[in-house]
Amino acid sequence: MHMADALISPAVGGTMLAVTAGVTAYSAKKVQNDMDESKIPLMGVMGAFVFTAQMINFSIPGTGSSGHLGGGMLLAILLGPYAGFLTMASILLIQALFFGDGGLLAYGCNVFNLGFYTCFVAYPFIYKKFVRKGINPRNIFAGSMVSSVVGLQLGAFSVVVETLLSGKTELPFGQFLLFMLPIHLAIGVIEGLATAAIVTFIWKARPEILERAVVGETLRGVPIKKVMVGLAVVTVIVGGLLSWFASANPDGLEWSIERVAGTAELESASGIHRIFSEIQNRVAFLPDYGFKTVEDDTAGQPVEEDESSWPSVDAGTSVSGIVGGAITLVLAVILGWIINVSRKRKSKATKAVA
Amino acid sequence: MSNITNSLYDIGLLDDLARKKTFIHRIHPVMKLLTTIVYIVVLTSFEKHEVSAVLPFVFYPVFIISFAEIPVVPVLKRVLLVQPLIIGIGILNPLFDTYIVMLGNIAISRGWLTFLSILIKSSLVVMVSILLVATTGMDRVAVALRMLKIPKVFVLQLLLMYRYIWLLIEEGFRMAQAYSLRAPGQKGIKMNDLGSFLGQMLLRAFDRAQRVYQAMNLRGFTGEYNAGDVLKVRFRDVLYFVAWSLFFVIARIYNIAALIGALFTGVGR
Amino acid sequence: MSYHKLEVRNLYFSYPDGHEAVKNVSFTIYHGESVGLIGANGAGKSTLLMLLVGLLLPDQGEVLVGDVRLTKKTLSAIRQRVGFVFQNPDDQLFMPTVYDDVAFGPRNYGLDEDEVKLRVERALEMVGIPHLRDRVPFRLSGGEKRVVAIASVLSMQPDILIMDEPTSALDPKSRRMVINLLKGFDHTKIIASHDLDMVLETCRRVIVLNEGEIAADGMAEEILRDKKLLESCGLEMPLSLQRCPVCGTSKKPL
Numbered sequence: 001m002h003m004a005d006a007l008i009s010p011a012v013g014g015t016m017l018a019v020t021a022g023v024t025a026y027s028a029k030k031v032q033n034d035m036d037e038s039k040i041p042l043m044g045v046m047g048a049f050v051f052t053a054q055m056i057n058f059s060i061p062g063t064g065s066s067g068h069l070g071g072g073m074l075l076a077i078l079l080g081p082y083a084g085f086l087t088m089a090s091i092l093l094i095q096a097l098f099f100g101d102g103g104l105l106a107y108g109c110n111v112f113n114l115g116f117y118t119c120f121v122a123y124p125f126i127y128k129k130f131v132r133k134g135i136n137p138r139n140i141f142a143g144s145m146v147s148s149v150v151g152l153q154l155g156a157f158s159v160v161v162e163t164l165l166s167g168k169t170e171l172p173f174g175q176f177l178l179f180m181l182p183i184h185l186a187i188g189v190i191e192g193l194a195t196a197a198i199v200t201f202i203w204k205a206r207p208e209i210l211e212r213a214v215v216g217e218t219l220r221g222v223p224i225k226k227v228m229v230g231l232a233v234v235t236v237i238v239g240g241l242l243s244w245f246a247s248a249n250p251d252g253l254e255w256s257i258e259r260v261a262g263t264a265e266l267e268s269a270s271g272i273h274r275i276f277s278e279i280q281n282r283v284a285f286l287p288d289y290g291f292k293t294v295e296d297d298t299a300g301q302p303v304e305e306d307e308s309s310w311p312s313v314d315a316g317t318s319v320s321g322i323v324g325g326a327i328t329l330v331l332a333v334i335l336g337w338i339i340n341v342s343r344k345r346k347s348k349a350t351k352a353v354a
Numbered sequence: 355m356s357n358i359t360n361s362l363y364d365i366g367l368l369d370d371l372a373r374k375k376t377f378i379h380r381i382h383p384v385m386k387l388l389t390t391i392v393y394i395v396v397l398t399s400f401e402k403h404e405v406s407a408v409l410p411f412v413f414y415p416v417f418i419i420s421f422a423e424i425p426v427v428p429v430l431k432r433v434l435l436v437q438p439l440i441i442g443i444g445i446l447n448p449l450f451d452t453y454i455v456m457l458g459n460i461a462i463s464r465g466w467l468t469f470l471s472i473l474i475k476s477s478l479v480v481m482v483s484i485l486l487v488a489t490t491g492m493d494r495v496a497v498a499l500r501m502l503k504i505p506k507v508f509v510l511q512l513l514l515m516y517r518y519i520w521l522l523i524e525e526g527f528r529m530a531q532a533y534s535l536r537a538p539g540q541k542g543i544k545m546n547d548l549g550s551f552l553g554q555m556l557l558r559a560f561d562r563a564q565r566v567y568q569a570m571n572l573r574g575f576t577g578e579y580n581a582g583d584v585l586k587v588r589f590r591d592v593l594y595f596v597a598w599s600l601f602f603v604i605a606r607i608y609n610i611a612a613l614i615g616a617l618f619t620g621v622g623r
Numbered sequence: 624m625s626y627h628k629l630e631v632r633n634l635y636f637s638y639p640d641g642h643e644a645v646k647n648v649s650f651t652i653y654h655g656e657s658v659g660l661i662g663a664n665g666a667g668k669s670t671l672l673m674l675l676v677g678l679l680l681p682d683q684g685e686v687l688v689g690d691v692r693l694t695k696k697t698l699s700a701i702r703q704r705v706g707f708v709f710q711n712p713d714d715q716l717f718m719p720t721v722y723d724d725v726a727f728g729p730r731n732y733g734l735d736e737d738e739v740k741l742r743v744e745r746a747l748e749m750v751g752i753p754h755l756r757d758r759v760p761f762r763l764s765g766g767e768k769r770v771v772a773i774a775s776v777l778s779m780q781p782d783i784l785i786m787d788e789p790t791s792a793l794d795p796k797s798r799r800m801v802i803n804l805l806k807g808f809d810h811t812k813i814i815a816s817h818d819l820d821m822v823l824e825t826c827r828r829v830i831v832l833n834e835g836e837i838a839a840d841g842m843a844e845e846i847l848r849d850k851k852l853l854e855s856c857g858l859e860m861p862l863s864l865q866r867c868p869v870c871g872t873s874k875k876p877l
Contacts, residue, residue: 006476028505037577044514045563052526057542100480201553324615325406339420493719520761565714574731
């Protein structure tokens, strides 16, 4: 459920990056204060393990299909929340850089969706509660299962919200949610099974590893409320600033408000919106191409009724857009080709000289 | 499990490419990282229906591929591999947004434009991320992260992870092969065996971490990561960043493709 | 120079599960000596090596490097003088490039970057791999990895080198290269190995461990010819000392 750069807006991506940077800095400080530097190589190797485990498929009983481990809960259980979070963040960074899974802008979203909920919500508030009375297979199973499911549901919910706030793709909130949550319920159950299986094995083979993780765990005494409030404040401030910058063009938050409110009728009816867009049109120094005008004029009206008055897109702009687009692409390819050829000639020439 | 070997191949390829010494490779990693980020931010800030205005952004990856001597096919292959997910979500646009717009004489549903725009943007964004690593290498990406004040603990364990991915993937691959040889006609690993399969691997990983820690300790590691001198930023590095950022911003404000088109079709606004 | 001396006195160590791995081990290794440490699997070689660098602390007895007793306080100073090369170079090479890995130790001891560079270059030069400096450790061949691991220790300019199985899992050519390297070093050396031919070539003195105790300590030429002793310790004579299986003649005259 990696989010991709192309589906989010800079405002949402930037906000989540800032939030993630904050949590990362805090976690790094925590790990460093622990003075347990043996954890650092352990994090690195565990990250590599989860990375590998994600590629190993296992068959899901009774379905004939196969799944793989996500690893967020496993990392939290074996390394504790702070080290677990940092490790998850590293895994996602390598996936973004080397494989294009998720992207750099969406990186904050992905770390938050896959790392924060598992390490800082599901682990301390669910898993820990289950194993508090004693580590045994039953408690491990129940704890892993419930925390994995909840962690993934929260993550999936976040994906929906972030996508909608970004407004880069057309998705009705309800339908998207109805699509995402059940899928991630299934994924969560599988994740729970896999996590429980691995943790139980470790507990049987080398119980001291689990005990050590619990001892080294430092969430106790951390004012979790304070952290949450801090995060919320950061989110609001950064999000507000970024969307304010972004509001020169009506994507991002404005779009999502439209969708959350059902239609844009509210705004259009008030007339304020119209005045604003009038001002915007005058002040904006960028030429207003095509569809934006269309949107403003007809937003909220049912499509069918629209047929009679097809939007009067400036035909000239569109045609020059198509032609220009094609020329741009051709130019780019030619440029690449020329550089390539000239480079090869040059290297041949130097070889000949040598 | 062929994706295991694919991943090894991909990491290995990017690593080989990063060792070339073209002028793109020599540009300061921080400036390259920042240029990439500006690129992504500007590109994703476009309106969701925008298609032609996005196209000039092709120049940046083309520039890098050409000057940094990056083979096109493997990079494109990677880009294509990521697309199904994007297509899965993007394809809903034509379904939900059936609003008809006119492009010259062609009537087209606005959803298709959004879909096309998403496809182009995601391809470009994935491409520049991969090109960043292919021209920089993980070690210098880490240098950039350090210079951008990312916590040392994070950078160090990121490097360790990158280092051991190779080893663990090989190990996992060997184990999976051995398993499948003794479990013919079975899709993946049985749920019942999963705990001990991955658990064994995990225990070995733990032991390895222990030995790595000892090796670090023996060479004076006390929890502090000393990365050595930071690379100096030269004038040309800044120039590279500023020039490209300027281009991105201009391309964001003016629809360069449409302007070129207007030049050729003679249709003014 | 007593400076490079390594002394072990009445060393005992048992693991938490009660297994007594090292029992009453004492020996002294003098400056410039090259000592082979041999013994069957589980004889206590690795445990002993770890005790020498303080990765494990003894239950009884003491380790002296130079005239400094190894304790938690002196650990850092001693580790700077004793270089330890791991059996598996993948455990030892953890940085993203060869250069960074060889520089890891010197940087941790707070040297300035010019000095670090000098040391790295000298270490790479010593083992003949300056061309590998920007390579990524995990893409190297087994032999190359081994040599880089040795360089990563040499850059700390230790007086004493301790090696755990330096020739294991190497092809014949790489093995030869490592042997020649070892012969070229004038450090005090302790080499633990099952490769008895290599030990014969690189070490004048041999210590045999059997079930945690020293079974023999003496000249390599003598001990490695003592068929009875070796077999009682789960070892056998080096191939180069065995009689030719075809014609039955001894290769090296006594």
